[in-house]
Amino acid sequence: MTLAYLIGVMLGDGGVYGNYYTVFCRDQSFEFVEYVARLVEELFGIRPNVRRAGSNNYVASTNVRWVHNFLLRIGFPKGRKLVNAEIPPLFRESLDVVRGLFDTEGYVGVDVQRHGEREYRYPYVGFDAIARPLVVQSHHILSANGIQSTYSLKRPHAWGKHQQWRLQVKGWENVELFREKVGFRHPVKAARIEQILREGGILRDHTPRTRQG
Helix, strand or coil: CCHHHHHHHHHHHCEEECCCEEEEEEECCHHHHHHHHHHHHHHHCCCCEEEEECCCEEEEEECCHHHHHHHHHCCCCECCCCCCCCCCHHHCCCHHHHHHHHHHHCEEEEEEEEECCEEEEEEEEEEEECCHHHHHHHHHHHHHCCCCCEEEECCCCCCCCCCCEEEEEECHHHHHHHHHHCCCCCHHHHHHHHHHHHCHHHHHHHCCCCCCC
16 A cells, blocks of 8 residues: 555544654554554554554554654644645545545445335445545545545534534445445455445345436
């Protein structure tokens, strides 16, 4: 995998803080955090610290100053990534950035709709973010690679301080194309999308087909 992928992972669930503290990834899956740690080792020649953070998460991080400074030089946003986070200019055409974002922030599911006695099922993948530029840029990258997606403003949670934007790929053909061109390296999400598409032979028989999926 590439530096662009790592940038996507960090935009989703990492960060560059203080004078030299860098978080590459935090996730509930130790397997995935180790995968990211090995990528960091391949790219930078350093072994990040992998530790448990709380009862449910693992973190891969480092205090190496030159790595911290390198990430800032290529345009990674410093500090908390909220409204103004965006993909650094060097990577705004890279599908690998989107792969990293979906591995950290993405989700997979099936939308079930009932009309009378009939039930229709539509698979989807997506991710949510406070930063609109991040969602819009990811949408453009997907579109450039032939993957149809939509983005919209999410209904805010009652306790949320910031509105969120949602990017989704929906429909059997679109989700299959997403799996082929983007996919997941995150073990839980990879298993979930495979399960949904494997069961699609049965589900499709009851799903109306449209040009958009």
